Amino acid sequence: METCKNTKFTSINQVRYGCALGAFHSVSAIPGAMPIAHCGPGCVDKQYMSLSFYNGFQGGGYSGGAVIPSSNLQENDVVFGGAKRLQELIEASLKILKADLFVVLNGCIGELVGDDTGAVVDSFQKQGIPIVNAETGGFKGNNFIGHEIVVKAIIEQFVDKYAQPHEQKQKGLINVWSELPFQNTFWRGDLAELKRVLEGAGFAVNILFGNTANGVEEWKSIPKAQFNLVVSPWLGLSIAQYLEEKYDQPYLHIPVLPIGADQTADFLHKVVDFAGIDKQKVDQFIVAEEKKYYYYLEHFTDFYAEYWWGLPSSYAVVGDSAYNLAINKFLVKQLGLIPAIQIITDNPPEKYRQAIIEEYKNLDTDVSTDVTFLEDGYEINTILEKVNYGHRPPIIFGTTWERDTSKKLGGSIVEVGFPASYEVVLDRTYIGYRGALSLLEKIFTTVISKSA
Template sequence: MAILALKSRPTEISPDADKSGPIELVRYVCAIGAMQSAAAIPRVVPITHCGPGCADKQYMNLAFYNGFQGSGYGGGPVVPSTNASQREVIFGGADRLRELIESTQLVLDADLFVVLTGCIPDLVGDDVGSVVRDFQKKGVPIVYAETGGFRGNNFTGHEAVTRAIIEQYVGPWDGVREQGLVNVWSLLPYQNTFWRGDLEEIKRLLEGIGLKVNVLFGPDSAGLSEWRDIPHAQFNLVLSPWLGLSTATLLEERVHQPFLHIPVVPIGARQSSEFLRQVAEFAGLPSERVEAFIKSEETRYYNYIDGFTDFYSEYWWGLPAKFAVVGDSAYNLALTKFLVTQLGLIPAKQIVTEDPPVEHRDAIRAEFRNIDHDVSVEIDFIEDSYQIHQSIRNADFGHKPPIIFGTTWERDLVKEMKGSLVEVGFPASYEVVLSRSYVGYRGALSLLERIYSTVVSHSA
């Protein structure tokens, strides 16, 4: 697994922190990693125009050593690549790309091909758009996105891919809106280790209050028919601190489609019920069905929690009191909110690692400062793992061993601190993840099982 990358923006660990040089033990990949976002759409195949090994590194980092999620229909070893060499650097790679697209159509069965560029074609100036437009004129379902590594990370690349599909593939809006239909823009596929199960739970909750859902990514998506249906939705739901906002803004400008932005991904009964009521109010849904569904879910949830309280009351003296979260802003915020408001744990250190755009950082800070009515959390934006680990070592965890919600990179640190680790983000190399979810009512129960099984097994 690659462990070094260039910093694209300075960290904010302190005013005096080093603002240049490599990043140790990275927690994202470069923009062309968005090939996995394309592969997350059923029957979509990415085509990479990049150097040899680039596509394989993205797959191995995001989809293998991160919960061992697998390649799916169009990802992993399926992905065609130009494997651009010195020849393409000198003479350009447009002809090589054209040849690859032609041969890919003969070999692979896909509803849509997404061409993604790497550093080489973006630096030498290959006119990828012209090549792809030639195929589009022939009726080939294909789009392109410029995703050279210097353009940003895979979060940036993901937004480029969604924009490309909307602008180049989704047809014009005919003015018809379907009431009760919502497009969901939320967790980053494959980067988020539990994205498949989480999107399944989000869809289940929204359908439970009477909405029809275009979830767009993952096994619960209908694929390209959902993407073509995007303009007809009543509204867009952006369920994350910032990812998806540019897509929702694009659709607002393009087809005058309103959007609802809820920064906190819900975990547990309190957040899930609040989330559903917010969405229902925005969508104009009748309250009777919404409240009936919430009551049913809360009854089931608290029935399990009632059983859990026997364990919690018996072992409270040996359980962690303070915690740290190291991860992207979406899961960091969601976990912190849940652990504080529903378990009563005390936040000791929250570190956001995905390098969110500067223009969104104040809004992210504001959400953490409003964790609960009497809890305000200050966060650090840090990408370098050496600095992250130093920050955690310097945090005050009291007299009990800490519990850290982080990644495989924190394993040695947690052993050193004699604490417990729950891997909740990239890379998660000691977790095998199929359909597990940590969001919603049901995901929270799975999360509780994972947390306290880890703690008990550590203390044994």
């Protein structure tokens, strides 16, 4: 115990992410892929119920939730090892379940007792079975970290088999790395909108996750892409850097998810300029989209002019870095609201934090704000209660955990992240052109219905 005497152990109240094993959701998000969990009993259920069910009630679908095979390791497996149990589970899964790709995720027990899941999986790989092993023990970090472990495992053990040496890159084809599936409540609609606007600009898009992706076949074409596009403050950056080294693919990093006409147009122009493709198509697309977008905004101004006196002027955002930054940019640039406090909850690695902080220093001309990195719900809500929001009640963009605090402040709350237990989400998006309109509807319906 000598090595631990100076270590500070803390617990997190009202957790806002899953463990690394929760990355089985990233596998389920790939059409045709099936996760297999090598972990203790209850691990899969807890990750599913928190990250998927009580987070927009997204459901499990074909390869998620209750469908996921699990070894449910017991005391006997801890003592004697669970490799044999895993082998039996894989054999049974191959007989019962149909998938284009299987991904074995090793949990805490398997990693701690030293189960060689790689050797077990390798025996099936040698039989030509499309199966991958990912070491995702929960102690390695949260599901953001687990996601990157899983993605790199799929590329290394599966995609790489289809890569050709010195392969000619397909101009205009891009691999997109952005939101974390299921963790982000609106990931399905967001990725679909991201793909739609990029295709509108003239690109062929490997979106990789969600129902608009082309499943495992799309993953096979990753090495052919002209470049990788990272649309998030940090998630996906290490993947893009890995692919740059592996397949000699450059990458473009745009840290802010675009919301609204101005930001989406700026986003598309950056991607087109980087790719060096014809700008005529993107300009035509932007003109057509803005015509529709501003038609709705023109009519929205009647409401805004009538009710401006009763609408919030300041706000707080509590959530993962991707949505936190994107919503801040939109609220300041589009609505002219005043940022009060911003709290990022996804525990970004230290090496990315300064770059994230810099983004908040330039939300708009002469508008900046500080950002706090914090995970504990008790501390977050204590801070929210002490902030000066001015003479009007604030609007809080947060999670279910902030609902009581919002009531205390007399404010409004829009749930934009995990957990979102008062939202039922199918294909809603809050990014791009369509998503901005949905977000405006949500914000102001919430505000005016609060007094009803």
